[in-house]
Amino acid sequence: MDPDPNRDDVNRRQFLDRLAKAGICIAAAGAAGFWFYDSKGPLSSAPQPSNLTLKDFSIGLPRQKMSIIRGADRAATLGMALKSLGGIEKFVKKGDRVLLKVNAAFASPAMLSATTHPAIITEMTRLCFHAGAASVVVTDNPINDPAACFTLTGIADAARKAGARVVLPSDDLFCPITVKGAALIRNWPVLYKPFTDIDKVIGMAPLKDHHRSGASMTMKNWYGLLGGRRNIFHQDINGIITELAMMVKPSLVILDATTAMMTNGPTGGSLSDLKHTNTMIAGTDQVAADAFGISLLGRSLDKLPYIGKAQAAGIGTADYMKLNPVMGSI
């Protein structure tokens, strides 16, 4: 066959040049294939077990302390309760960074007592700064819309006015945590990041009726640190509350029973659900504080199995009289 007369013959140089480029391309494709070759396919992936835990924030007293102060003025009873424990200076040292774990669960006004009252946040923040705290952070992962909760409860306003920083629970603040000896809180997302540069943790909970667990107090308050699909833990409410108390070792807990939610908890929604029990409890033992709180709701300990379980786990004592609580009134 005759070669096409219109065709320019490829000369040797051009041919070698083209051959070299083709060779490089083939080599590159082959190398890429070799590099990315995967004979096994994806394996079932087990999540990396997390070794993260929350620090121990307790102040290490030789023995636990508790005070129970009667009175209707929250700022006054809180002040007196702390004074009778030896003063806020015993808990917050100069330069400490303090975190207040409040209960901001619902977007309802403070007067309905479903959330931590702004007045004790103001007072606690003031006292912390008075003791020389470097910073105060207020946080929670509420059930309702977080921004709405912190705003409508008055917590955000109270905290900011007193000089504290409000941390809203954005997704990037959660880390998987494993509580030692726990069956439920294993690799579970917890509002961890706000705790990383903190020296002291103070739990501040209102006293509320809670249909599933019996009552929501200082131990149940830590539920607001859980992230993820935390509602599945209601299948074992006593187990999860006990493990939450194992997870957080606070410097101090406050149980505000100035106005207790007696019925329709934990949301309330009506003033008729509330009763003025006019009591402020402060202490280092969450189990003891809760055990006393139940008596204000007029319920017996055996209706709340988590108290017994927490005591068995060595978190504290349900027999609060053993702590010789300071009683007082204003």
Place this chain on the structure above:
Amino acid sequence: MRQLRGWPVNWLIQLDPLVGLGTLLTTRTVYAGLLWGLATIVLTILLGRFFCGWLCPFGALHQFVGFLARRNRSTAVKINLNQYHPGQSVKYWILIFLLTMSALEVLADLIRLPGTHGLLFGILMLAALAWMIFKAARQTSAKPKKAGIMFLVVITVWLLLSAVLNGDQTSAASLQIGLLDPIALVYRSVNLVILPLVGRSFVSVSTLPRAYDGIFPIAAVFLSAILLNLSVPRFYCRFICPAGALFGILSRFAVWRVGKTKDECVACGLCEKNCEGACSPTSQIRINECVLCMNCLNDCRHHLLTYQIAASASGEMPGPDLSRRQFIASAVSGAAVVPMLRISGHLGKNWDPALVRPPGALPEKAFLSRCIKCGQCMRICPTNVIHPAGLQGGLEGLWSPVLNFRIGTSGCQFNCIACGNLCPTAAIRPITLDERLGRNRFADHGPIKIGTAFVDRGRCLAWAMDRPCIVCQENCPVSPKAIQTREVFNTIDTGSKLTVAKAETVYIEFQGTGPGMNQLATGDYFAVVQSSADHRPRRIVSNWERGLRVAEGLPFDPLPKPGSRIDIQVRLQQPHVDPNRCIGCGVCEHECPVPGERAIRVTADNESRDPEHALLLKR
């Protein structure tokens, strides 16, 4: 009240007279701030389509994208792209189609005039007859005979129609201008597509990232409209925009207009190089297409073009370019489409219970005559629970607000009235907190219900799976709670029969295998002695392979005999909804731990806005 952080966030919507006119036709009222549209109308009659060239954000976006796309093109190409196209009359068809849809009720009333206001009809007809006789007598009418026949035909058709037209709701109006109105389109696209995209990818514009269901078609319309600028400048403004069409009609008698001062010019065509409206300023300018971009004033080297009171020296095209046939075709199809859609009966017995509207939403028919699908309610909702509807409310309800309790932070917030107080057309009424919650003046009415929660007993942990839960009850914000629980003790299968080997007051050891390690110690499990006088369940505090221990408070008395059987029971609190108290807020559905289809779900049953949807007997 209608401002977000002090900004008048509805102002552009209110300035858009198509929104005002559309709702005027459907409701015969101009709601609150929509009166601003009158200012735009007056200015348009004076100045021409200033809104398109100077105010409309969509127009500005088109102009900018067009500028980017063609900044290096030759003058000849640009001039060629800006020639008038007969397709520009399509926007008038769209406008007439949408307005007829809105005007259906008014039109129906007009047709019924002989029946409802016979005297008025008679006076009108006599006046028309007198006018025709007057004209015929003065011999100004060209064809008095033809006019007379037309008159008789009109009267006959009118009377005939009024006799056969019945008054059922399928003839009701529907406001659909929001689908293509540029302001509603921009608001919807920015609120539901642009802001969430920016918030998720770059700077956060909300506390938590916002999610909106089914936004793909919204984004597709927005992006197509913008990308069309790459091939045709201002495609949307020239061919589609119904608001532009309205301004075009209004500007017909504009006092000031763009035009040439002298007819003779070199016909260089430079004035059309950057002509945004494609309105042919070189020759006979089309005033109704001119968007007052004023580019021709700059581009004419001879300063022949100006903004003046006199008509252009080269003459003007009377517009809009719309034949009688096109007008009638658009109007008739607009009039037919709503009654046709409503044949499905979705406003009657075939209503979709998935269509849960925000609190304060009007009854569906009235709602559809106001909603412009602007997405303002979805943007302001603090819990992100309001979403653009798909086809739940029929094609008419596309992109109107519907509640999706799976998305968002926490159902419809109990003490929130944001959406109704922002809604620019009052499709969602501006209710007060007292009305929402049924307090004070509204105590007799009770709270506004947007639906009712139903427990799915086949999926509920406590009903179907012997697992304690009641997250729904806990989160119900109503006092007393609309979800109440009833306590039951269900015997569970432990895998083998438990037979007592040895028993003490709070302690039992079993023959053979027992209940396994510690899984009964959660505080929710109880031991019951079979065929014993004392049937009371005793709370298990710990258990192991061969035995269990119960709480100290209730010891066995008498002690179970060796050989007797033990049942293990789980204490369950099973949720029940009281439809009288339930307001349909959906917090329960949002919080239900059953991950896929929730075990408690809200539908629009018993919603306050429509008595036809009532569930309970009222006494």
